[in-house]
Amino acid sequence: MDINFESERPIFLQIAECLEDAVLSGAYPEGSQIPSITEISVGFKINPATALKGINLLVDSGIVYKKRGIGMFVSAGAARKLIQKRRAQFYESYVSGLVKEARRLGLSETEINSMIRKGFGE
Amino acid sequence: MNGIEVRNLSKSYDGVKALNGVSLRFEGNKIYGLLGRNGAGKTTLLNIVTGRIFADRGEALVDGMPIPENDPALRKIYLAGEKTLFPEGMKVQDTFKWSGEFYPAFDPEYAGNLAEQFRLDTKKRVKSLSTGYDSIFKLIIAMSANTPYILLDEPVLGLDANNRDLFYRLLIEKYSERPCTVVISTHLIEEVSSVIEEIVILKEGAVIKNEPRETLLSKGYAVSGTARQIDAYIAGKNVIGTESLGGLKTAYILGGGDRDAAGEGIEVSKLDLQKLFIHLTNS
Numbered sequence: 001m002d003i004n005f006e007s008e009r010p011i012f013l014q015i016a017e018c019l020e021d022a023v024l025s026g027a028y029p030e031g032s033q034i035p036s037i038t039e040i041s042v043g044f045k046i047n048p049a050t051a052l053k054g055i056n057l058l059v060d061s062g063i064v065y066k067k068r069g070i071g072m073f074v075s076a077g078a079a080r081k082l083i084q085k086r087r088a089q090f091y092e093s094y095v096s097g098l099v100k101e102a103r104r105l106g107l108s109e110t111e112i113n114s115m116i117r118k119g120f121g122e
Numbered sequence: 123m124n125g126i127e128v129r130n131l132s133k134s135y136d137g138v139k140a141l142n143g144v145s146l147r148f149e150g151n152k153i154y155g156l157l158g159r160n161g162a163g164k165t166t167l168l169n170i171v172t173g174r175i176f177a178d179r180g181e182a183l184v185d186g187m188p189i190p191e192n193d194p195a196l197r198k199i200y201l202a203g204e205k206t207l208f209p210e211g212m213k214v215q216d217t218f219k220w221s222g223e224f225y226p227a228f229d230p231e232y233a234g235n236l237a238e239q240f241r242l243d244t245k246k247r248v249k250s251l252s253t254g255y256d257s258i259f260k261l262i263i264a265m266s267a268n269t270p271y272i273l274l275d276e277p278v279l280g281l282d283a284n285n286r287d288l289f290y291r292l293l294i295e296k297y298s299e300r301p302c303t304v305v306i307s308t309h310l311i312e313e314v315s316s317v318i319e320e321i322v323i324l325k326e327g328a329v330i331k332n333e334p335r336e337t338l339l340s341k342g343y344a345v346s347g348t349a350r351q352i353d354a355y356i357a358g359k360n361v362i363g364t365e366s367l368g369g370l371k372t373a374y375i376l377g378g379g380d381r382d383a384a385g386e387g388i389e390v391s392k393l394d395l396q397k398l399f400i401h402l403t404n405s
Contacts, residue, residue: 003316005312010339037298038295038298041295044316045287045291047294047317047318
């Protein structure tokens with residue numbers, strides 16, 4: 001898990017994505033407790049207010065929930081929910097940038113398609 | 123009213139204005155970055171709010187109480203600055219015992235624990251410490267004083283990368299567990315950028331920026347492209363600096379303008395705090 005402080009993306013979004021990745025990979029299984037705000041802040045060397053803002057995104061989207069006085073836990077169905085969300089974002093996140101760069105380099109749709117096929121190992 | 127507040131603070135040295143009508147507030151339980159070039163007035167400001175020097179004009183208050191020559195006010199604030207107020211011949215371990223006299227919430231056990239983590243030999247005399255360990259010693263006292271306000275003037279001076287890393291982590295841990303106001307004055311801007319929540323920039327004795335880090339950073343961006351494209355794009359925008367490399371031009375913009383409307387061929391990128399600081403305080 002790493003935060004890119006040079007990135008365009010605000011740190012709190014990167015924190016949220018980082019934790020989402022950990023849920024998707026199974027590092028934080030559903031029902032398990034995730035690190036506390038203090039642990040996240042110290043671990044990434046970020047202001048606790050930034051960590052809280054990142055966590056709140058996950059709480060608002062139902063990926064994690066708070067148990068008062070105990071901590072934060074991964075919701076049931078969180079991984080499935082994340083997969084749906086990431087799929088919906090796939091075009092914006094990956095395809096539109098790919099097409100933009102391909103156009104700049106003069107690569108045709110056919111050439112890109114053959115690269116994708118290669119990527120899938122066909 | 124919680125916080126350290128200064129109103130219209132001015133201070134001159136030999137006719138040179140170090141602070142020129144500075145008004146600002148360090149609110150409760152936030153981490154501030156106090157940034158400025160050499161001679162911008164950072165240290166003067168910190169020394170005034172801890173009663174070490176007196177302002178020519180203006181007021182300094184903590185939690186509504188006037189600071190100068192007022193012990194109850196001064197006990198609320200700890201400054202780790204250039205000078206320590208301990209006798210130089212004193213041993214580190216003895217400073218841990220004595221600090222409680224003026225700062226009743228000082229935690230000698232925690233100080234000892236920090237000394238162990240930084241491998242500071244507490245049997246050494248304060249005056250015999252190297253530059254790096256002198257900084258570490260001051261940090262340990264500051265973090266153990268348990269005052270509601272901690273001011274750190276160049277806290278990482280002479281610290282190696284490992285110890286700087288350790289310091290930032292310990293500071294965040296301390297702050298999470300026992301919230302307080304921290305003001306960090308530093309030249310190592312990139313390192314501290316993610317730790318601070320609020321930014322104050324001083325230039326030539328005056329406040330030129332005072333806002334949340336995220337707000338400030340969200341306003342700044344850089345555009346790169348051919349000189350002709352860039353000149354056309356930046357017309358009428360708040361340009362804080364430009365750089366040219368052959369036919370390629372980069373302009374740094376703060377606020378105003380729609381970065382999404384930069385158009386084909388113009389690369390838009392983020393402006394980090396260090397670059398933003400350099401362009402705001404140049405000239």
